[in-house]
Amino acid sequence: MKLLLLGANGQLGQALLQQLQQQQPFQYLALSRSQLDITDLNAVATVMAQYRPDVVINCAAYTAVDNAEQQAAACIAVNATAVGHLAEFCRQCNSLLLQFSTDYVFNGRNQKAYTEQDIPAPLNVYGHSKLQAEQVIQASCSKYVILRTSWLFSAFGHNFYRTMLKLAQRGQIIQVVNDQFGCPTYAGDLAAVVLQLLQRYQQQGSLAYGIYHLAGSPAVSWYQFAEAIFAAHQLKVNLQAINSASWPTLAARPANSVLECNKFCATFAIAVPQWQARLQQLASGDA
Numbered sequence: 186m187k188l189l190l191l192g193a194n195g196q197l198g199q200a201l202l203q204q205l206q207q208q209q210p211f212q213y214l215a216l217s218r219s220q221l222d223i224t225d226l227n228a229v230a231t232v233m234a235q236y237r238p239d240v241v242i243n244c245a246a247y248t249a250v251d252n253a254e255q256q257a258a259a260c261i262a263v264n265a266t267a268v269g270h271l272a273e274f275c276r277q278c279n280s281l282l283l284q285f286s287t288d289y290v291f292n293g294r295n296q297k298a299y300t301e302q303d304i305p306a307p308l309n310v311y312g313h314s315k316l317q318a319e320q321v322i323q324a325s326c327s328k329y330v331i332l333r334t335s336w337l338f339s340a341f342g343h344n345f346y347r348t349m350l351k352l353a354q355r356g357q358i359i360q361v362v363n364d365q366f367g368c369p370t371y372a373g374d375l376a377a378v379v380l381q382l383l384q385r386y387q388q389q390g391s392l393a394y395g396i397y398h399l400a401g402s403p404a405v406s407w408y409q410f411a412e413a414i415f416a417a418h419q420l421k422v423n424l425q426a427i428n429s430a431s432w433p434t435l436a437a438r439p440a441n442s443v444l445e446c447n448k449f450c451a452t453f454a455i456a457v458p459q460w461q462a463r464l465q466q467l468a469s470g471d472a
């Protein structure tokens with residue numbers, strides 16, 4: 186089975202690539218943005234025609250949530266328009282499309298965790314662009330799995346975990362919002378689940394296609410996540426809990442973006458990843 190991994194230099198792309206290299210279960214072509222810009226329609230068409238992948242794993246995305254508010258066109262070009270073309274190429278080539286979406290498709294006003302039945306209503310441009318991608322894939326592809334995930338962290342790329350460790354080195358007060366709740370997800374766990382799904386796809390020739398929530402457990406606030414990061418690294422920092430109102434950002438963010446993952450777990454008999462254990466392993470260099 187041949188895999189085409191796009192956005193291979195991003196956080197999730199690198200986590201997947203690391204596991205593909207270690208396990209070598211599949212033939213794959215991994216392309217970073219400099220090797221394939223997914224907004225370049227001709228270039229994508231050429232790669233699809235020449236490589237003819239059985240599966241396209243799209244880790245390429247515009248993920249700068251605040252910048253997106255001022256660069257909406259650039260964000261939509263990558264996250265929605267390019268994904269629409271990708272979905273069409275996948276349909277033409279009979280390739281399975283694996284796409285990642287976000288908890289930020291929701292407005293956060295639910296009192297409980299969000300299920301796949303809840304109606305998305307994004308608060309920001311990034312969330313809108315990712316929702317548009319979900320819709321174009323559902324409209325044009327029959328073989329797709331969309332995994333909505335959240336709060337990715339790892340030793341790779343830009344993420345909250347690495348930002349907190351960098352801030353700790355400065356020795357200043359660290360203020361973190363305590364009124365936004367979500368599910369931290371270790372990128373390596375998500376990558377491992379993706380490989381499990383692909384193994385099943387290879388064995389069975391099909392999957393339970395659709396849209397699923399898959400994020401780590403338990404849900405916490407960003408402040409609680411920061412506390413856990415510093416505790417795992419045994420760092421003494423001056424951490425202060427603040428409200429979102431006192432930390433204005435360009436993009437509005439949902440107060441509650443906790444994802445309920447029962448549909449995924451029941452369909453695939455795969456347990457939700459436990460992020461606290463992974464955090465400990467990361468801190469001790471075992472992840």
Ligand SMILES: NC(=O)c1ccc[n+]([C@@H]2O[C@H](COP(=O)([O-])OP(=O)(O)OC[C@H]3O[C@@H](n4cnc5c(N)ncnc54)[C@H](OP(=O)(O)O)[C@@H]3O)[C@@H](O)[C@H]2O)c1
Pocket residue numbers: 191192193194195196197198217218219221222223224243244245246247248263285286287288315333334335336337338342343344
């Ligand atoms: N990070 C999170 O907390 C989070 C939460 C929920 C969902 N997700 C979703 O999970 C997926 C993976 O996220 P991530 O954290 O791995 O993001 P990331 O670290 O920002 O990686 C995205 C990658 O896409 C590349 N890229 C951007 N524009 C491109 C283009 N036009 N053509 C090809 N590649 C392009 C980026 O290249 P450059 O590095 O050169 O910009 C980067 O390597 C995304 O779909 C994201 O929306 C992420």
